[in-house]
Amino acid sequence: MSTQVRNNDFTIRIANVNGTGSASANTLLMKAFFRMGIPVAGKNYFPSNIQGLPTWYEIRVSDEGYICRSGRVDIMVAMNAQTYQKDLAAVSPGGYLLYDSTWPRDKQLAREDISVFGVPLSRMCNERFTRARERVLMKNIAYVGVLAALLDIDVEAVKTLLRESYGAKPQLLDGNQLAFDLGYDYAREHFPCPLPIRARAAGKTAGHIMVDGNTTAAMGALFAGATVVGWYPITPSTSVIDSFKSMAERWRRDPQTGRQAVAIVQAEDELAAIGMVLGAGWNGARAFTSTSGPGISLMSEFLGYGYFTEIPAVLINVQRCGPSTGMPTRTQQGDILACAYASHGDTRHVLLFPANPEEAFYLTAEAFNLAERLQTPVMVLTDLDIGMNDWMCPELKWDAAYQPDRGKVMSAEQLEKIEKFHRYLDVDGDGIPWRSLPGVHPKGAYFTRGSGHNRWGTYTEDAAEYRDLVDRLLKKWETARTLVPPALIDHAGQHRVGIVSVGTCDGAVHEARDRLAATGMHANYLRVRAFPFGSEVREFLDAHERIYVVEQNRDAQLRSLLLIETGVEQDKLVPVLHYDGMPVSADDIIKGINQDVLKGKAA
Amino acid sequence: MSYIAKPKVVHPGLPRNELGLSMRDYEGGMSTLCAGCGHDSITAALVQAAFELSLPPHRMAKLSGIGCSSKTPAYFLSASHGFNSVHGRMASVATGANAANNELVYVGVSGDGDTLSIGLGQFCHAIRRNLNMLYIIENNGVYGLTKGQFSASADIGSKAKKGEVNRQPPIDPCLLALSIGCTFVARSFSGDKEQLVPLIKAAIRHRGFAMIDVISPCVTFNNHEGSTKSYDFTRRHYQPAVYADYVPPAQEIRSEQAAGSLQAVTMHDGSRLLLHKVGADYDATDRLAAFGYLSRHQAEGAIVTGLLYIDENSPDMHELQATPERPLNSLPYAELHPGQKGLDAIQARFR
Numbered sequence A: 001m002s003t004q005v006r007n008n009d010f011t012i013r014i015a016n017v018n019g020t021g022s023a024s025a026n027t028l029l030m031k032a033f034f035r036m037g038i039p040v041a042g043k044n045y046f047p048s049n050i051q052g053l054p055t056w057y058e059i060r061v062s063d064e065g066y067i068c069r070s071g072r073v074d075i076m077v078a079m080n081a082q083t084y085q086k087d088l089a090a091v092s093p094g095g096y097l098l099y100d101s102t103w104p105r106d107k108q109l110a111r112e113d114i115s116v117f118g119v120p121l122s123r124m125c126n127e128r129f130t131r132a133r134e135r136v137l138m139k140n141i142a143y144v145g146v147l148a149a150l151l152d153i154d155v156e157a158v159k160t161l162l163r164e165s166y167g168a169k170p171q172l173l174d175g176n177q178l179a180f181d182l183g184y185d186y187a188r189e190h191f192p193c194p195l196p197i198r199a200r201a202a203g204k205t206a207g208h209i210m211v212d213g214n215t216t217a218a219m220g221a222l223f224a225g226a227t228v229v230g231w232y233p234i235t236p237s238t239s240v241i242d243s244f245k246s247m248a249e250r251w252r253r254d255p256q257t258g259r260q261a262v263a264i265v266q267a268e269d270e271l272a273a274i275g276m277v278l279g280a281g282w283n284g285a286r287a288f289t290s291t292s293g294p295g296i297s298l299m300s301e302f303l304g305y306g307y308f309t310e311i312p313a314v315l316i317n318v319q320r321c322g323p324s325t326g327m328p329t330r331t332q333q334g335d336i337l338a339c340a341y342a343s344h345g346d347t348r349h350v351l352l353f354p355a356n357p358e359e360a361f362y363l364t365a366e367a368f369n370l371a372e373r374l375q376t377p378v379m380v381l382t383d384l385d386i387g388m389n390d391w392m393c394p395e396l397k398w399d400a401a402y403q404p405d406r407g408k409v410m411s412a413e414q415l416e417k418i419e420k421f422h423r424y425l426d427v428d429g430d431g432i433p434w435r436s437l438p439g440v441h442p443k444g445a446y447f448t449r450g451s452g453h454n455r456w457g458t459y460t461e462d463a464a465e466y467r468d469l470v471d472r473l474l475k476k477w478e479t480a481r482t483l484v485p486p487a488l489i490d491h492a493g494q495h496r497v498g499i500v501s502v503g504t505c506d507g508a509v510h511e512a513r514d515r516l517a518a519t520g521m522h523a524n525y526l527r528v529r530a531f532p533f534g535s536e537v538r539e540f541l542d543a544h545e546r547i548y549v550v551e552q553n554r555d556a557q558l559r560s561l562l563l564i565e566t567g568v569e570q571d572k573l574v575p576v577l578h579y580d581g582m583p584v585s586a587d588d589i590i591k592g593i594n595q596d597v598l599k600g601k602a603a
Numbered sequence B: 001m002s003y004i005a006k007p008k009v010v011h012p013g014l015p016r017n018e019l020g021l022s023m024r025d026y027e028g029g030m031s032t033l034c035a036g037c038g039h040d041s042i043t044a045a046l047v048q049a050a051f052e053l054s055l056p057p058h059r060m061a062k063l064s065g066i067g068c069s070s071k072t073p074a075y076f077l078s079a080s081h082g083f084n085s086v087h088g089r090m091a092s093v094a095t096g097a098n099a100a101n102n103e104l105v106y107v108g109v110s111g112d113g114d115t116l117s118i119g120l121g122q123f124c125h126a127i128r129r130n131l132n133m134l135y136i137i138e139n140n141g142v143y144g145l146t147k148g149q150f151s152a153s154a155d156i157g158s159k160a161k162k163g164e165v166n167r168q169p170p171i172d173p174c175l176l177a178l179s180i181g182c183t184f185v186a187r188s189f190s191g192d193k194e195q196l197v198p199l200i201k202a203a204i205r206h207r208g209f210a211m212i213d214v215i216s217p218c219v220t221f222n223n224h225e226g227s228t229k230s231y232d233f234t235r236r237h238y239q240p241a242v243y244a245d246y247v248p249p250a251q252e253i254r255s256e257q258a259a260g261s262l263q264a265v266t267m268h269d270g271s272r273l274l275l276h277k278v279g280a281d282y283d284a285t286d287r288l289a290a291f292g293y294l295s296r297h298q299a300e301g302a303i304v305t306g307l308l309y310i311d312e313n314s315p316d317m318h319e320l321q322a323t324p325e326r327p328l329n330s331l332p333y334a335e336l337h338p339g340q341k342g343l344d345a346i347q348a349r350f351r
């Protein structure tokens, strides 16, 4: 066993059964590190099930601030007998495993290269707690106590967190503190505490928060002034609406009248959800929906309608593992192409790609501006990893000067002055026509139709008029290219190798680049944040000889999109793909890149 | 949909309503439907109803799905915004539009295919939300626009033009609407303007989901012998149960208690609806009785028409949502965001 001390650089995995209330214990543990000033990330690997199936929670503690999945398990808390064998096998050599020794474990299962600690968690809790539910819950808090002793976690940080959570309920507080102490004392008495892997106060989390991206996306919508929501429940997007709802109750409710400045309509399906959003957008309210893969498939017809009739709409797609129902509680970036070209005919949609909860906040707010400025549906593509996991990010700020960009909307006064209003006329030459809202002025009336229409806003089946309109939409697309957030580029120097990635790959790419650089391989980095791609994307591709396109799907969808939309030479773009449903790790990327490098050497 | 601009010549002698508008101000483009199509008569009834109610056209919004029937919003109210949506999904668009602005009058036009087949789900759920709108089904028992397939409202035994016989039971939108809590259920016939116009007026004034199923023969694909949605068949089996008489708020009602066959309903805005009942025992405020009455007569092959059920007291979507009185789309941004202070308060629990 390695005795070399490693501070703030380890990964804990807790194996449990879902429905046993381990979530609050795991959050407590994660936040304890955060309160000690140590960068930390929590990832929940849970089943698509309500009770009784295996679930894992992984906490990565990293002084360097690496937030992606580490691909390692330094200490396993094996609370689930069902998965014990698998969990034991998952521990990295030199690591530790903690299990509930109330019941004997299979002697056949052993590993020489790790240390195993048995703690009679159930027995201790059964002795001290009487109610069945309490016994189950407190077992979880007890292993937090054990870990605190083993990893040298600041006990005061844990107790403060407990007081903050249960201060108002003394009985609960006492119970939790007792359970924590049971585990803590037992470990101190029986094991060599602390282990060589340790937590050390680091002062690196000031000015930061721990938050999931569904919450921040909802905050983005709240701050952008969204007033109409149409939605249908689907994992992993549901908590966007849950968060929005609870924040609306707090921030949109008039305490005097009890009325709430928002309509949140639970639709009968996703077709209706997006229909509602379009109806509201057409009528001048900021509206959004949130969904995941299967919902995108259902919304396709309406998305094409919104594109063709030019109605603002915001859609948050928290991507999950497809195809079909796929693995609803696993992450993927598998909807890039489906969203870019959603619906039949020549359609293209503006997409935004946040990489973390911080960006999910700002880009969701920005999506509303873009949707109204460009009069088109805008999709924010996050994924389960951003949406449902806890990320450390800088505190969010709101610009006091922010005013929503409502785009080109004719006021009653403007309508009064003009002779005749034409809905689809490109008056300004940027491909974006002016629109009018119902109820504002008699001269504003026009007929919105998904069938052929011309620049005057009337029906057409005329070849030239139709082309005129769809070509103008292309011109608008070019305008969109200049308005969407540009790709972020990190130029490390004059290197021939580049990495391109998107969304949640970002953390793993950062870590992979550091590690590759240590071995002498330097790569510049571009992360796309929007579709259409700005000119900087093409320039980056042109400037590098070999470009690794890192993404989390099987079919290299970002790469395909880059090839289609930039015309870059195909062989230059080397796919680095990860698509098993788990978030990508730096190892996955390094492996992919090294494979290509080796191939190059062999050739 | 086809659209031909209609020259607007207003005769000086044309009657004007309270807004000083003539009927022409409520018309739309020239219809491109088949001559004699029932849908055109419904268009005319809508124009007349809006004119008689003196509604400002730009404060109305018309919505539809896809079908011959759904084309008709291009033929009325050219001074209103229109939204010709996708097939079967008008109800959801209307829901969002209404959520955004509760002040406009929403007129939805759909077909039996658009509502009872592809759009059945959205129709039912708009009813359940008691969305404040007029929803007209222009019911011809066929898919007109795709050339004559049976729709879900075709009766058993009904013959298609080419002789095929329908063997599947129909969905009766009135019975369906009654069973899921619709607050205004009516049926009429495109050929009976006397009945239809007051019904439309009452439906517009109703606060909640007002559904009118209008039998509207398709002269091209479903007006032959053996069709149960033809002009002939409908006239022969037509059975009015109640005639509605819409009385604006200011107007006095003359003989409220005159006959046992008269039922007065006070609308939400204070206006009154006088229901002349054909059978003295019909009670348009009794959902169960209406259901029984309709079912009994349906079994006898009669097409019961009139205002079949009304409930003025159920909360509409906005009440259920507890939205403010001011339209959501008009709330100033300052009222909508919590500011940096709010943001800090929200973030306090993320540490």
Ligand SMILES: Cc1ncc(C[n+]2csc(CCOP(=O)(O)OP(=O)(O)O)c2C)c(N)n1
Binding pocket: B066, B067, B068, B069, B070, B087, B110, B111, B112, B113, B114, B115, B138, B140, B142, B143, B144, B145, B146, B151
């Ligand atoms: C998604 C989709 N499927 C099919 C169609 C083709 N379609 C157009 S109209 C129509 C039927 C319309 O029937 P109905 O609503 O009864 O209207 P009618 O023409 O009889 O007035 C169909 C199937 C379509 N437009 N969209």
Ligand code: SF4
Binding pocket: B032, B033, B034, B036, B037, B038, B039, B068, B069, B140, B144, B145, B217, B218, B219, B220, B221
């Ligand atoms: S096909 Fe039938 S429904 Fe369509 S316009 Fe002609 S008559 Fe009317």
Ligand SMILES: [Mg+2]
Binding pocket: B067, B111, B112, B113, B138, B139, B140, B141, B142, B143, B144, B151
């Ligand atoms: Mg029809």
